[in-house]
Amino acid sequence: MKLALIQMQVKNTPEENLIKAKTLLAEAAAEKIDIAVFPEMFACPYDNSCFPRFAMDKDDPFLLEMGNLALEHGIYIVAGSVPEKFKDKIYNTSFVFDPKGHRIEKHRKMHLFDINIEGGQRFMESDVLTPGEDFTTFDTPWGKLGLMICYDIRFPELARLLALQGAKGIIVPAAFNMTTGPAHWELSFRARALDNQLYMAGIAPARDNSASYVAWGHTISTDPWGRVLVQLEEKEEIAFVEWDLEYLEKVRRELPLLQHRRTDLYRLTDITNR
Numbered sequence: 526m527k528l529a530l531i532q533m534q535v536k537n538t539p540e541e542n543l544i545k546a547k548t549l550l551a552e553a554a555a556e557k558i559d560i561a562v563f564p565e566m567f568a569c570p571y572d573n574s575c576f577p578r579f580a581m582d583k584d585d586p587f588l589l590e591m592g593n594l595a596l597e598h599g600i601y602i603v604a605g606s607v608p609e610k611f612k613d614k615i616y617n618t619s620f621v622f623d624p625k626g627h628r629i630e631k632h633r634k635m636h637l638f639d640i641n642i643e644g645g646q647r648f649m650e651s652d653v654l655t656p657g658e659d660f661t662t663f664d665t666p667w668g669k670l671g672l673m674i675c676y677d678i679r680f681p682e683l684a685r686l687l688a689l690q691g692a693k694g695i696i697v698p699a700a701f702n703m704t705t706g707p708a709h710w711e712l713s714f715r716a717r718a719l720d721n722q723l724y725m726a727g728i729a730p731a732r733d734n735s736a737s738y739v740a741w742g743h744t745i746s747t748d749p750w751g752r753v754l755v756q757l758e759e760k761e762e763i764a765f766v767e768w769d770l771e772y773l774e775k776v777r778r779e780l781p782l783l784q785h786r787r788t789d790l791y792r793l794t795d796i797t798n799r
């Protein structure tokens with residue numbers, strides 16, 4: 526399975542970002558990819574004042590065009606995330622399109638990013654956004670994939686649940702910042718890959734030093750052995766990576782971590798019954 530991780534420079538409006546996304550996608554699709562992924566909040570800047578202003582419903586032209594592009598290029602597209610308007614609420618949502626252009630899944634960020642680091646980053650997503658309540662996986666011809674958004678990665682229980690539901694890779698549109706990026710970005714992607722023996726991909730926006738929220742960039746993919754397969758720097762660029770499911774099975778056979786869990790002593794349960 527070949528992925529294109531598109532570290533796009535996010536502009537001010539969905540219209541500008543759609544033009545940019547199309548150009549980058551055409552470049553990526555020329556490399557015979559199976560899946561293209563965009564960053565967290567790639568339709569508008571990652572800023573609480575932008576979320577209500579640019580919130581879109583699932584049939585917004587921006588998202589319909591993502592479906593058209595998936596069909597045109599014959600690939601899966603994980604459309605990063607956008608501010609999604611649903612009833613009177615706004616979610617941070619990632620929509621997934623299949624090669625026929627159908628919208629097949631969506632993930633609403635479950636853990637909202639409310640942090641206040643002294644001398645560093647402050648952000649309060651919950652001032653504007655509502656958290657999602659569903660675990661998200663989707664099937665591809667190469668295996669099941671899981672989906673999380675940014676801060677979701679800090680909750681090992683979520684990645685483990687997705688692994689137990691059969692995910693062989695987890696895709697994470699994300700935008701760490703200049704405080705937590707250098708400290709925790711690579712470590713988090715290596716850790717979740719290692720402790721679940723699966724592939725991980727983190728797709729970030731390119732850095733814009735004039736933005737209110739300065740993203741760390743460093744789009745990354747890690748493998749079931751905990752290694753970094755690819756990692757970009759901060760500029761706009763596309764990372765290409767191959768995920769080899771046979772290698773994943775080899776690692777799980779040789780070091781059968783998931784089978785060694787003491788489920789007679791502890792258990793992780795999805796209590797949503799959905």
Ligand SMILES: O=C(O)CCC(=O)C(=O)O
Nearest residue numbers: 638675676700701702705
């Ligand atoms: O967890 C972090 O350090 C960054 C999270 C974040 O930026 C987000 O959830 O959007």
